[in-house]
Amino acid sequence: MIINAIKGKGRFYYSSFFGVERVVLNGKNQQLRWNSALSKIRNIGIVAHIDAGKTTTTERLLYYSGKITRMGDVDTGDTITDFLPQERSRGITIQSAAISFPWGNNCQINLIDTPGHADFCFEVMRTLKILDGCVSILDGVAGVESQTEKVWKLSHFLPKICFVNKMDRMGANFNNTVKSIATKLHTRPILINFPVFEKSENDFNEPKLIGVVDIVNQVFLKWDNPVEKVSRENIKVTPIDPESPHYQDMVKCRESLVDTLTEFDEALLSEYIDVADGDCLKISSQMLNNSIRTSTLNRNVTPVLSGSSFNNVGVEPLLDAIRNYLPSPLEARIPDLKDNSNPTKEVPAKVDPKVGLIINNDKNLCMALAFKIITDPIRGTMIFIRVYSGVMRNGSTIYNSTNGEKLRIGKLVKMNADKPQEIDHLSTGEIGVLTGSSISENITTGDTLISHSAKKDGLKTLKGKNELSLQIDPIIIPPPVFSVVLEPQTLGNKDHMDTCLNRLVTEDPSLQLSKDNETGQTILSGMGELHLEIASDKLINDMGAKVHLGKINVFYKEALEDATMWEQTTPEVESKGYHFNIRVEPLNENNLKNHQNGKGKDLIIPLRNDNNFVIMEPNENFDPNSPDWKPVLSFESIVNAITSSSLVGLQRGGKISNLPLFGCAIRVKGDWNIPLDAEKPTEVLNITRSLIQDALKKLSKDQYNVLEPIMDLNVTVNTSDMGKVSQDLTSARNANILSIEDSSTTSEAINDVIEFSNYADNMHLPKSDLSTSSNNISRGANIKVIKAEVPLQNMIAYNRTLRSLTQGRGEFHMEYNSMKKINQNRLSDILKEI
């Protein structure tokens, strides 16, 4: 039917053809019913390895959706989503940018373009937390790269689709990339389309990408003059009939697709056998799309599409796939919820097809997560939130259940990259921004915000239902591994420097500030050299801070020796009715187990930095759920005061070199007590802070040790360079080489994921893929991946060494593995350095 509709016409405005609804949710062969506004929303992220083409693809998605009329370019620094000066000058994405645009029949895509560089991994992590699905962009030459693998693992809970980009490049290989999706990402790729090339007439006879074969709709999509004459109407759609050179591949790919889907879809299986008589071409595209959607949402398969964003080939089918295969908030996973006043209680949450997620069976409970904070020179602090349940209204009073603060929303906006649009409310599933003067001090990244959906001042009602202690699981911040010492140029510059630094760490919590207690110097630490370079650039050039920067160095930490612990109790005389018994102890397997203890279980609270925890034993005297316990201070504000004092206490550092403490637990024994009429949490904060400091002081120097960051390293090199590179790693860098593998088949693929390797071997891949022949020259068995563990200290400026050892052909990727104790021989050298 679709084919008849397009015959004779030739050229189409793409969305008029693909914008019709063809996907079915209920398993029957019929058109999709968009039954509510929510079902039309897609909250998705674009993720990938650095330089795979995320920003270029995002720019094309915006153009083809009609959101922008002129396409920007990463190379000329005028894209919509990379708007920071540092992003435009360096051509890389640093912060995730959110933008909304429509596609076909009122579908609204809220898209977040994320950074690819490993140093900005936290930026990706906090974004993943609030997304419902992802598009993973792959470079058709490089296949699945290390950062893609990492982000794939981090986003294991999200349905995803893959776009094999850069198919125009020499050496691109669609088939190998699809295989690497199976073997490295451990998923079943299913082909939605495959690339089509024609021999070009240039001297090298290189294949030229001209379009894609759409396996689901059985058509060939050809883009004319894609680069020179960019237009939304340059796409030609022709049916694939038996005379077409792509017919055989299309049929076999469709058979493979149906084969895989029928494993998970009984309705499709009976349609295939009983109605279609085993002829995969007779299965309608509606039925296939429906089945693809269900299997993608269940994370059984990953749809794969191909193209070249730079050359404007294959972008419109990607827009269709986002809408057709990725979840709406109605189908998205339910966030992890907890009740701080009762850690063992399961918080009820269910999805209603009309109103979306309902938490605690209360339609009026609005819960949102603050996932990102930026300071705009004109608009002030802007807090990005995702609303999970209910409606957040402009002017409402909200409660921050993470820190116990109450505030009023000044203004609600929706962002289009750097352009805000004022709105009256944000509903379930939507992403928006809070602005206003009071919010900056009261909200940090990862906080849960609660308000009443109907009443602007409805917190009392929610309190009555014990809903103000509910929380969405916070975002865990990985420990920073590099640091730089900062000093104001003059004493008069100090205040401004401190203000700017506080702004930097509020916006990016993976940056951390600490103080050297001996020298008084300020230390800024972060996830990598580039991370700190960019932070310093923002500090000096954007914020105008006048500072001297020291050398970027590895950020060491201190930890407590295994059996060390110290208990400190409030002195009775000074305690004015307060009683706390606090123990500082190293983390071990045992203390993080949720111990059943007296009246209940330990409350375990991860601190924001450095793998530290607060463990509150159940109170022997008081039970926050008991009607007899009625202190003026809420249980949450007591807990918040203790976590703040623990953070500060552990940040002050250990006895060897005042380095921040890592892997420690602050245990609050169950017999704590506060006067019932105590009104301010500051008293609790001050008492517990001094107890923690005293406990740490009582320990002797030899009860501490120094830790250094150990990194997982992947170096990708040609076989000819492998000897030199591994020699340098073991001798000069003290690396522990774990394995050396072919880039296309990792040992993991052979040993652990035979299932996916077999799947990749059995699926049909297009024989007519001209890219295949050229690609064999550049990748495959000639490329090796050296996997090693190495102290970060030995990898500073490794970029330069690798470039000279491999004539620029080698690549490496490093990510934090763990903090390890430094042995005595190296310790004295390191202590001189810090």
Ligand SMILES: Nc1nc2c(ncn2[C@@H]2O[C@H](COP(=O)(O)OP(=O)(O)OP(=O)(O)O)[C@@H](O)[C@H]2O)c(=O)[nH]1
């Ligand atoms: N040949 C070719 N080059 C492309 C394609 N897509 C992107 N590029 C180029 O690849 C480079 C990186 O593109 P970006 O879009 O910045 O990649 P990215 O993944 O957003 O990069 P980061 O955000 O820094 O990780 C730029 O020079 C682009 O012009 C493509 O389809 N074909």
